[in-house]
Amino acid sequence: MREQEYTESEEKIFLAALDVFSREGKNGARMQEIADRAGLNKALIHYYFRSKERLYEEVFSFVMRRYLLSLAASLKDNTSFEELLREFVTRFLDLLNEHPTLPLFILRELSEGAAVMEEKIRQIIVPSGAGLPAVFTEAYRAAAASGEIRDLGASQTLITIMGACIYFFAGYPVLAALMPDIASDRDASLQERKQHIYDLVMYGLKPRLESES
Template identity: 30%
Template sequence: MTKDKNTEEQILSAAKNIFQSKGMNGARMQEIADKAGINKAMLHYYYRSKQLLFEAVFKNAFSLLAPQLNVILNDDSSIEEKIKKFTSNYITFIIKHPYLPSFIIQELNRNPDFILKLKENKGFPNLDKFKIQVAQEIEKGIIKPISAAQLFINIMALNIFPFVAKPLIMAFTDTDDTTYKQLMEDRKIEVSNFIINSIKNV
């Protein structure tokens, strides 16, 4: 039996919806099969395990996000513009794919070699140009002295943490889901301004 592309797309779409609403642990293969309109045996023919299916859904989404971020890191805009675009693109994307950050953390803890598989993907973010640019802007006095690696970690941490710690953030800030989403939208500007103000030479 050969695999049908349309059936595979139906499975990935159904799996993405279930994983988004129930997470990796709460999702059931039978539920995914039902949503995809196929039987469980057919689902297992395409994906032998829930983990393999989750990885396929993740790689699908990551392959959309990573090239976008890579383009931003390697375009000719200033560091300030890069921070704004990176933050806006990342938050917009994760609001649409909220399961991604938790999955990355979970998968890296369970399988540290997983990131090596991701690095092989075309469009995986490359920091070489970003590092050169940071050094140049420091030399010109545009930004304060900072390691490019530390700056990138700051950008990633401030963007990723509120999604990974969503239940904690909602509890601390006493917000419902709608208010939380608005908080995340507001962070597109808040995070950018916070980082830019911390490195900018005034």
């Protein structure tokens, strides 16, 4: 929520919780493990955060906000759609690589919380992320209007780009098991991935002269 006003112990707990919740999920996480990892005891967690539920909420809000703000930031200050796309893909993949558990952490919460959390989700997502699709959509429409790209729908395109980025991390265990070339050098595959997504999407959006279907 704030993290500025945190005392030293509070922050130790928060960081430990971030770590444990990311790996184990809300239900899988154990207060004891969080305490151990923080180098403190369980009682202190309750002293500062009252309950597991509240601690989790604070961690989730923080993660979600960081995630959306980071995405939104990478969309600002680009001169062309082409530059925006390259910047977005590069920075998004770098962000995910720094925090590989991040996408599943968020997605899992959304599926488990479903109905109950829906309202809370909106409270977090909309303020932090409002800039995200707006900036992208605006840039997309401008580029489409000027003829720089085809209009396949801004939202649909953004979903495709994000999915293409996220799935590399979220689905990595499956991918690695199925594709030896990906498993053999993860870092190289990730770098290739930046170029691949940018290339495929940009090429797919650019109008072509009168030729094939």
